[in-house]
Amino acid sequence: MKTIHINCDLGEGGKYDAQLxxxxxxxxxxxxGHAGDAETMLKTVSLAMENKVEIGAHPSYPDRENFGRQSLDIxxxxxxxxxxxxxxxxxxxVKKQGGKLTHIKPHGALYNDAARDEKIAQTVLxxxxxxxxDxxxxxxxxxxISxxxxxxxxxxxxxxxxxxYNPNFSLVSRAKNNALITQKEAxxxxxxxxxxxxxxxxEKSIKIPSRAATFCLHSDTPNSVEILEYLVEKFHALNIKITKP
Structure with missing residues (x-):
């Protein structure tokens, strides 16, 4: 049986964490940084541990006003x-709950800036x-940054x-209508x-090679639960299992 690793940004005040x-x-x-506080972190950590899900940090520029989606000059x-x-x-x-923090993934503009700007990438690192x-x-x-x-x-x-995606591996800007893919089949x-x-x-059907080993689905997409449940159904039909720790 093949396995696939799916990750999701949670604890951001969305409605679907428990379903995803x-x-x-x-x-x-x-x-x-962009969302969350001690209470939401505790709730999300507990939910992750109940469902045997790897726990990671999602730090951002300290910019709650713009949800961390704008570069910050600091x-x-x-x-x-x-x-x-x-x-x-x-x-x-995480430690107080008896869990383990396994990874880190910068959020939003910080993720994008660290992908292309050496100074920001080095600062994050x-x-x-x-x-x-660890x-x-x-x-x-x-x-x-990689x-x-x-x-x-x-x-x-x-x-x-x-x-x-753009052909240089960057994401299509959220300012464009086609930035998000929301149809489950697509x-x-x-x-x-x-x-x-x-x-x-x-875009324009240009293909670039990919070595991705984890795939993210955004929790704030309005039909994210529907999309994920559809993916699970399709994976099952193809004898693919979503990995768990």
Whole structure:
């Protein structure tokens, strides 16, 4: 039986966490930068442990007003401090619950900026390395942060099941109408190409190779539960199991 690793960004104030959690391999929990607080972190950690789901940190630029989806002009020192504060807060909650923090995945603009900007990528990396936490990094292929992390932090290449791509591995801007893929059949087709064929079909049908080992579905997509349940059904028919720890 083949297995597929599915991750989801949770603890962001969405309505569907409890419905999504049973079907995924890993969750990336908002830890106060763009969303979340101690109460939501505790609730999400408990839900993850109940469903035997890997627990990861989802730090962001400290910008709740824009949900962390806009680049923030702050110093490297401020950014590193913010990332570590977010990490330590979640790590302490996980520890108190008897769980294990397994990975880190930057959120939104920080994720995109660290993929292409060397200074930001190095700042994120330094924040992780200096935290003393033993974490795996979720990052896009062909990204600055994945190259800088080589030999320092284990990296799991990630691709998005519900986002369209540009030929340079970057995501189509959310400002464009086709940034999100919301039709469940289209999400499966996109994911099938990445998982089975090892290629991402970009705009204008351009294909690029993919080595992604984990695939993200956004929890704030209005029909995310419907999409995930459809994927589970399709995987089952193909004798594919969603991995669990």
């Amino acid at each position: 959690m049973p079907h995924i391999s890993a969750c990336n929990i908002a830890c106060g 110093s490297e020192k401020e950014l590193k401090r913010s990332i570590q504060e977010q990490l330590f807060l979640l790590a302490e909650i 330094d924040a992780i390395l200096e935290s003393g936490l 974490l795996m990094l979720y990052a896009p292929e062909n990204s600055m 190259r800088l992390a080589e030999g320092k932090i284990p990296v799991l290449f990630e691709a998005f099941a519900d986002r369209n 999400v499966f087709k996109h994911l099938y190409s990445m998982f089975f064929k090892g290629e991402i079909v970009c």
